[in-house]
Amino acid sequence: MTRDFSQFLPNQSKAQKTEHKLSTLDILGWQPFFAQQVSAEEILETPPVRIIEIHRNSLHVLGEDIDTLIPSGPDATVGDWLLYNPKLPNSSKVLERKSVFQRRAAGTAWDLQLIAANVDTAFIVSSCNQDFNIARLERYIALALEAEVTPVIILTKIDLCEDATPYIEQAQSISDLVTVVTLDARGEEPQQKLAQWCRPRQTLVFLGSSGVGKSTLTNALAGKSDIATQAVREDDDKGRHTTTTRQLHMSPQGFTILDTPGMREIQLTDAAAGVSDLFSDYQEIAHQCRFRDCKHETEPGCAIQAALETEEIDSVRVARWKKLVAEEQFNSSTLAQRKSKDKSLGKLIKQVKKNSRK
Ligand SMILES: Nc1nc2c(ncn2[C@@H]2O[C@H](COP(=O)(O)OP(=O)(O)OP(=O)(O)O)[C@@H](O)[C@H]2O)c(=O)[nH]1
Numbered sequence: 001m002t003r004d005f006s007q008f009l010p011n012q013s014k015a016q017k018t019e020h021k022l023s024t025l026d027i028l029g030w031q032p033f034f035a036q037q038v039s040a041e042e043i044l045e046t047p048p049v050r051i052i053e054i055h056r057n058s059l060h061v062l063g064e065d066i067d068t069l070i071p072s073g074p075d076a077t078v079g080d081w082l083l084y085n086p087k088l089p090n091s092s093k094v095l096e097r098k099s100v101f102q103r104r105a106a107g108t109a110w111d112l113q114l115i116a117a118n119v120d121t122a123f124i125v126s127s128c129n130q131d132f133n134i135a136r137l138e139r140y141i142a143l144a145l146e147a148e149v150t151p152v153i154i155l156t157k158i159d160l161c162e163d164a165t166p167y168i169e170q171a172q173s174i175s176d177l178v179t180v181v182t183l184d185a186r187g188e189e190p191q192q193k194l195a196q197w198c199r200p201r202q203t204l205v206f207l208g209s210s211g212v213g214k215s216t217l218t219n220a221l222a223g224k225s226d227i228a229t230q231a232v233r234e235d236d237d238k239g240r241h242t243t244t245t246r247q248l249h250m251s252p253q254g255f256t257i258l259d260t261p262g263m264r265e266i267q268l269t270d271a272a273a274g275v276s277d278l279f280s281d282y283q284e285i286a287h288q289c290r291f292r293d294c295k296h297e298t299e300p301g302c303a304i305q306a307a308l309e310t311e312e313i314d315s316v317r318v319a320r321w322k323k324l325v326a327e328e329q330f331n332s333s334t335l336a337q338r339k340s341k342d343k344s345l346g347k348l349i350k351q352v353k354k355n356s357r358k
């Protein structure tokens with residue numbers, strides 16, 4: 001199944017409109033997609049706010065003349081838009097998401113946890129050195145596609161590399177859908193080369209291993225004039241003050257960069273659609289396999305094996321595809337098993353309660 005990429009891949013023709021003065025909501029990333037979910041009366045009663053940080057017991061939200069903590073309650077994550085109900089903050093309504101990153105919750109087996117919502121572009125960063133790993137890039141791209149976020153590959157440390165051609169060629173071979181940008185993350189290059197994605201009302205994230213240049217890029221784009229709120233101090237449950245790091249950087253040019261711990265620990269979860277988008281060419285060939293559940297190993301009538309024999313497709317990329325599919329299936333099936341187990345357990349409990357009432 002191939003999805004309609006036009007929904008979340010950039011529309012170049014719309015990109016270069018002249019911008020009027022930006023409001024706080026614009027800078028926070030308020031877009032027509034959200035505005036059309038709200039009536040004029042609703043906006044007056046319950047103004048839109050964006051969650052910029054999640055604390056232990058509260059959500060930090062920003063809006064037009066609003067900068068406040070509201071008690072945790074709404075099932076929401078960083079980047080979500082809420083209709084803020086000042087009288088009953090707990091019942092602030094979460095607006096429909098344009099995109100969402102989620103992952104398996106650490107420590108709690110297979111539950112899905114929301115990581116970040118309403119991101120427009122994921123910059124997937126690798127440096128042109130031993131960090132470069134094509135399978136890892138693919139994994140990040142599948143995650144971005146699954147979240148319905150535009151992936152862009154950034155290759156950093158180009159200045160330290162004698163010949164970046166092999167890195168660039170490999171990165172470009174991943175997918176025609178994904179742009180590859182090379183740069184020195186220090187200095188002027190990021191502002192120039194990433195301008196097309198760093199437009200007003202856009203929300204960006206950086207994905208990539210430690211040391212590849214994500215913080216350097218964030219500073220280069222958001223700059224010193226970063227107008228994000230300062231780190232907030234909050235009492236933890238033992239009454240100590242804890243200072244959390246900034247998770248949302250707003251640039252004077254009107255775009256925001258989300259930098260949450262969750263994004264740094266993201267794994268491949270339930271990304272079937274993202275994986276098949278990325279490998280849609282193989283998916284199409286696999287439709288011609290004789291068996292619907294063909295593993296493309298030694299089965300008779302396997303179209304993938306046939307294409308490999310004629311060298312129509314690349315065996316190394318096929319191996320990466322199979323690994324990604326297997327990994328994704330493992331994660332998702334375990335999740336599905338767990339869900340169905342929970343369901344039958346729920347049924348059993350209901351049954352027992354019903355019987356005990358008789
Ligand atoms: N020469 C050169 N150095 C770079 C480039 N990008 C980053 N660096 C340097 O690499 C080091 C690591 O960069 P960071 O921006 O801290 O990397 P990071 O991805 O944020 O790392 P974590 O915070 O650990 O996730 C810093 O010393 C940067 O100055 C680049 O394009 N060229």
Ligand SMILES: [Zn+2]
Nearest residue numbers: 289294296302
């Ligand atoms: Zn097959």
